[in-house]
Amino acid sequence: MIETKGNIKKIAVIGGGTGSYTVLKGLKNYPVHLSAIVSMADDGGSTGKLRDEYGVLPPGDIRRCLVALSDSSDLMKKLFEYRFSHGSLEGHSFGNLFLTALKEITREDGLSIKEAGKILKIRGKVLPVTLGNIKLCAELEDGQLIIGETKIDIPRHNSKLKIKKIFLYPEVDSTKEVLDVISDADLIIIGPGDLYTSIIPNFLVRGVSEAVANSKARKVYICNLMTKNGETNNFKVTDFVTELEKYLGKEVIDTVIYNQGNYDEELLNSYELEKAYPVGMDKENFSKFDMNFISGDLTSAPVLIRHDSEKLAKFLLDGKLL
C-alpha cells in the first residue's frame, strides 16, 4: 500500500465511461493525486443532443468522472446523475444540463468543467483530452466508413465486421494541461472501457500517445472483462493489447491487469443476449509481449459483470505498481 512520506504519487487515469468512473471512485479514497483524462468522442443520447444544440464538449463522461471524484453530499451526486425519465427533458441527465448551463455562462468548456469540479468538491482533476469538437470514425474490414461514436458503439451495420482502423475527424490537439499531467504522472492507468469508443479515442488526439510513451510513469492497462459486440468480438486479452499498441506504440504498456475467476452461468446467459462474452485469457500468448500480465479477482458483487471499485483500487495500490 502506498504510504509515501511527503511525496504523494500522481496518477493519471485515461479513458471514459463506466470504466473510468469505477477506477476513480476506488482510488479517490487513497492519498494520491488523481487526474482523469476523458475521451471527447461520445455523441449519443443526452450528450449528443447537447453537443448538437449547444456546441458543448460531450458532457456525459466528464460528468461521471466528476461524480466519481466528488466529496459532495450523496444527494448532490444523485442529482448530478439523475436522468429525467419522461416529459420534454426525457433522457437528459441533470449533470449534463448542469455542465451545459455552466458552459453557456463561462463560454469555455475547460473553465466550466473546472467550476463544476469546485461546486462538486472533487478530489483531483477532470480533464477533457481535447477541447476540439470531433467525430469518431471507424473503417471496417470491408472498407465501410462509420461516422460517429454511437454508430460504432451500437452498430447498425453487420456487427461481425471487424474494425480495421479508427480515427478522429478533424484531427485535433490535446491541451498543455493534459500533456503535463501525463508526463508528470507516476502511474498511468488506461482503461477499462470500450476499446475503440472510450479508450483509443484518447490516443488519437495529437500529442497524447507521445506523451504517454515519453512519460516516466508506470503504464498499466486494465483489460475489459467482457467482449463487446461490433467492437471486440472474440477478443482475448492480448488482442486488446495488440490493438491498443497500434495507436499507443509498441511496448509502451508495462503491465496488463486481467481478471481471473469464473462468472455465474446465469449471469453469462444474460450477457449473451448482448453478444458479450468473457474475454479469453490466452496465457499462451503473454510471453510474446515484453510486459507483465497480472491477474486478480477484481469483479463486483454478482449482479453485473463489472470491475469492483474497491478491489481494483486496492489491487492497483498494493505496492506492485507504485
Add this chain to the structure above:
Amino acid sequence: MIETKGNIKKIAVIGGGTGSYTVLKGLKNYPVHLSAIVSMADDGGSTGKLRDEYGVLPPGDIRRCLVALSDSSDLMKKLFEYRFSHGSLEGHSFGNLFLTALKEITREDGLSIKEAGKILKIRGKVLPVTLGNIKLCAELEDGQLIIGETKIDIPRHNSKLKIKKIFLYPEVDSTKEVLDVISDADLIIIGPGDLYTSIIPNFLVRGVSEAVANSKARKVYICNLMTKNGETNNFKVTDFVTELEKYLGKEVIDTVIYNQGNYDEELLNSYELEKAYPVGMDKENFSKFDMNFISGDLTSAPVLIRHDSEKLAKFLLDGKLL
C-alpha cells in the same frame, strides 16, 4: 438600526416574484431571521411547463427567493438564474430544472426546496405558502372568469376590465411551518409585488390571513411603485390597501410604505408602452385608514423603476418598525 442583544428578530416576507427577491436580498445582510413565504400560483413559461410535465410546485419564485438568500458563489447564483436562450431547453431557467430534478429524486416538494436551500447555502428559509397544486382564478367586473395566473398577469382579455375577485381552485391548506413562521414573527413584510398575482394569492390559502391577523408581529405593506395593466390600472396607494384588506381583513396592516420622489421622464415613457404608470400618492385618503403611511426614497438606480434592495432594507430596519 436593529442591534438587539441575544434576541434576533424574526422577519417573515410574504409575496413572490421580483418584489420578494428585492426585499430578501437587502435584508439578508442584517442579523435577522428571515423566512420567505412564496405564492404558488405562477403557471407561466418555464415554471408552467415544469408544473404540467413534472407535477412540481411552481419553481420560479422559489428559485428567486433561494438566490436572494444564497451565500453561494456568484457563479452558482448566476447558474441558478441562467435561462437557456435557444435549443430544446429554450426558456427554461436552470434553477427551475434544478428544483425539478431534486423533486423527482426526493419525491417531496417541501424537502426538495429545503435541500436546494442547503446546496445554495441560504441564510433563512424559503417556504411555499402551500404544498397544494392550485390554479389562480379571477372574476372580472363583467362576470368573465379567467383561469390561470399567467392569463391574469398578461391579459388577453380587455385589460380595462377590473378584477372583482380572485380565488384559488381548488381550495388548499397552508403548512404548519408557514403558519408557525407567521405567528412567531416580529415583523411581517407584505409585498412589493403584483397585487393579484403575487401578493394576494398567499392570503387565499386557508389559514394564512388568520395567522397574519393573529400574529403579534408588526405588519408592513410595501406598496408597488407602478400600476400594472390588467391588474391595478389607475390604482393609488390606498386602492392597493383597500383591495388587500378584502382578503387579509380590515386594519390588519399597521404600516404602509410608499415611495416618494419623481421618476425620470424618459423612463416613464418606456413604462407607458406597458401601460404602467406611477402609483398615485393619494395622501388625502390616508387618514381614512387606521395605519401609518410612511414614505422614503426607495428606488434603485434610474434604469428601471424598481425598489432598491439596500435602501429598502435600511429603511425597514432603521428602528421605526422593529
